[in-house]
Amino acid sequence: MKKENLLIFLLVFCYGKLEAQYYNSAFGLNGTALKTALHNITKNHNTQSWPLWNYFYTTDVKNVNEVWDIYSDIPGGAAPYTFTLGANQCGTYNQESDCYNHEHTWPSTFFNDATPMRTDLHHVFATDGYVNNKRSNYPFGVVSNATWTSQNGSKLGNGNTYSGYTDKLFEPIDSFKGDLARTYFYMCTRYFGEDASWTNWTMANGAELTPEAITLLLTWHHNDPVSQKEINRNQAIYQIQNNRNPFIDYPFFADCIWGTGDCTSIGITDRNKLSTVKLYPIPTTNELNIDLGSNTTLFSWVIYDMTGIELMRKNVSRPSANVESISISELKNGHYLLLTNTSTGISRNIFEKQ
Numbered sequence: 308m309k310k311e312n313l314l315i316f317l318l319v320f321c322y323g324k325l326e327a328q329y330y331n332s333a334f335g336l337n338g339t340a341l342k343t344a345l346h347n348i349t350k351n352h353n354t355q356s357w358p359l360w361n362y363f364y365t366t367d368v369k370n371v372n373e374v375w376d377i378y379s380d381i382p383g384g385a386a387p388y389t390f391t392l393g394a395n396q397c398g399t400y401n402q403e404s405d406c407y408n409h410e411h412t413w414p415s416t417f418f419n420d421a422t423p424m425r426t427d428l429h430h431v432f433a434t435d436g437y438v439n440n441k442r443s444n445y446p447f448g449v450v451s452n453a454t455w456t457s458q459n460g461s462k463l464g465n466g467n468t469y470s471g472y473t474d475k476l477f478e479p480i481d482s483f484k485g486d487l488a489r490t491y492f493y494m495c496t497r498y499f500g501e502d503a504s505w506t507n508w509t510m511a512n513g514a515e516l517t518p519e520a521i522t523l524l525l526t527w528h529h530n531d532p533v534s535q536k537e538i539n540r541n542q543a544i545y546q547i548q549n550n551r552n553p554f555i556d557y558p559f560f561a562d563c564i565w566g567t568g569d570c571t572s573i574g575i576t577d578r579n580k581l582s583t584v585k586l587y588p589i590p591t592t593n594e595l596n597i598d599l600g601s602n603t604t605l606f607s608w609v610i611y612d613m614t615g616i617e618l619m620r621k622n623v624s625r626p627s628a629n630v631e632s633i634s635i636s637e638l639k640n641g642h643y644l645l646l647t648n649t650s651t652g653i654s655r656n657i658f659e660k661q
Contacts, residue, residue: 329348329551330348330553330556330557332344332347332348333345333348333553333560334570335570335571336563336570336571337563337564337568337569337570337571338563338564339564341560341563341564341570342496342499342564343499345496345553345560346496346497346498346499346500348550348553349493349496349497349550349551349552349553350497350501350550352423352427352497352548352549352550353547353548353549353550354422354423354426354548355426355428355547355548356426357425357426358409359409359426359428359431360393360396362428362547363392363433364392364393365543365546365547366428366433366540366543366544366547367432367433367540368392369536372391372392372393373389373390373391373392374389374390374391374392374395374407374433375433375536376389376390376407376432376433376434376435377432377434377479377483377486377487378410378434378435378438378439378442378457378459378461378479379403379404379434379435379438379457379458379459380459380482380483381459381460381480381482382482382534382536383482386459387404387458387459388403388404388458390406390407390433390435395407396408397436398436400436400437400440401437402437403435403437403438403457403458404435404437404458405435405436405437406435406436407433407434407435407436408433408434408436408439409431409432409433409434409439410431410432410433410434410439410442411425411430411431412430412431412432412487412490412491413430413490413491413494414443414444414508416444416506417444417505417506417508417511418498418502418504418505418506419504419505419506421504424494424498427494427497427548428544428547428548429490429493429494429497429541429544429548429550429552430490430491430493430494435457438457438461441455441457441463441477442461442463442477443477444508445463445474445475445476445477446468446469446472446476446477446508446509446510446520447476447477447478447479447487447510447523447524448466448468448469448476448477448478448523449466449467449468449476449478449523450462450463450464450465450466450476450477450478451464451465451466451467452464452465452466454475459480460480461477461478461479461480462477462478463475463476463477463478464476464478466478468519468523469509469517469519469520470519472509481530481531482531482534483531484527484530484531485527485528485529485530485531485532485533485534485537486531486534486536486537487524487527488523488524488525488527488528488531488561489528489533489537489552489554489555489558489561490552491510491516491520491524492524492528492552492554492560492561492564492565493552493553493554494514495511495514495515495516496553496554496564497550498514499514501514502514502515516565521565524565525561525562525565525566528554528558528561532558532606532648532649532650533555533558533648533653534606534648535606535607535609535622535648537552537555538555538646538648538653541555541556555653556653557653558653584597584598584599584600584603584647584649584651584654584656585597585598585600586598586645586656586658589658589659590658590659590660590661591635591658591659591660591661592660592661593634593635593636594632594633594634594635594636595632595633595635595645595658595660596630596631596632596633597630597631597632597633597645597647598629598630599629599630599631599649600629601629603629603649603650603651604623604649604650605623605631605647605648605649606622606623606648606649606650607620607621607622607623607647607648608620608621608623608631608633608645608646608647608648609645609646610633610635610638610643610644610645610646611643611644611646618638618643619633619635619638621633635660638660639660640660640661641659641660642657642658642659642660643657643658643659643660644656644657645657645658
């Protein structure tokens with residue numbers, strides 16, 4: 308095989324391992340058919356043993372050994388307190404900020420604490436133990452009358468999210484609402500048809516989301532786009548469980564299952580047309596331009612080599628111009644994967660430097 312052909316083969320193979328082959332059977336489908344395809348892709352993951360403390364070192368880590376806790380962190384602001392991985396794990400707690408433990412965002416009582424759900428890291432987060440206890444098994448929702456508020460602004464109280472429901476709701480801060488929405492989309496897809504022993508509750512019948520939960524979660528999904536935190540967490544869990552959260556990789560899947568989106572015309576060769584992000588010139592030499600189109604905000608970009616090693620990264624602290632230019636003069640000639648996180652979702656593009 309010629310060297311050039313070998314390079315192209317490796318390029319296609321590596322990219323396929325990252326994305327294309329993984330989701331190949333899902334493209335072009337809609338509704339239940341899409342949900343079934345994603346279930347078949349994500350099922351039979353590598354089940355882990357309880358407890359999950361050691362996995363948090365890669366799935367829920369922030370700033371070296373600091374726990375990334377959705378119930379205490381304030382993205383873009385100063386967290387009221389932080390936990391150190393290992394040193395501050397529960398244990399017992401008497402108040403907020405004492406320690407962190409395992410939060411089953413889909414309460415484990417509703418699947419009878421059974422495996423593999425109990426140890427599925429896609430919905431198990433490291434969170435403040437006291438706040439976790441406050442959240443209890445209450446459904447997520449919009450709180451209009453808070454009876455308790457955490458130090459980062461998460462609220463417990465009453466609201467009108469679900470008709471006929473009069474008990475408490477738990478509302479996380481806006482920065483993590485999308486994270487939890489995509490977690491729930493994952494759960495009811497991964498366990499689609501595997502929920503015979505699950506208990507019905509306000510947010511779901513078995514693993515099927517109720518209509519009011521769908522309305523809430525789609526709103527949260529749209530208002531809080533995929534963050535770099537989620538991208539990193541998804542990749543870390545993939546390394547452990549060998550399955551991914553499709554709604555982080557391709558946010559539009561949620562609308563094609565539960566919303567008004569239509570994925571039937573999406574083929575594997577033109578899936579990137581869903582994004583307004585375009586690259587030029589291709590191939591390039593010393594500079595790569597990201598064309599965002601109009602009304603699109605760039606949050607961050609990351610360049611990986613084709614073995615998955617991160618080479619360059621930039622977090623954009625303010626809305627960028629329509630075109631973002633990247634100096635790639637220090638990169639060796641070859642093929643690379645560019646991941647961009649924008650207000651319209653995540654885009655993955657391959658480019659070649661000559």
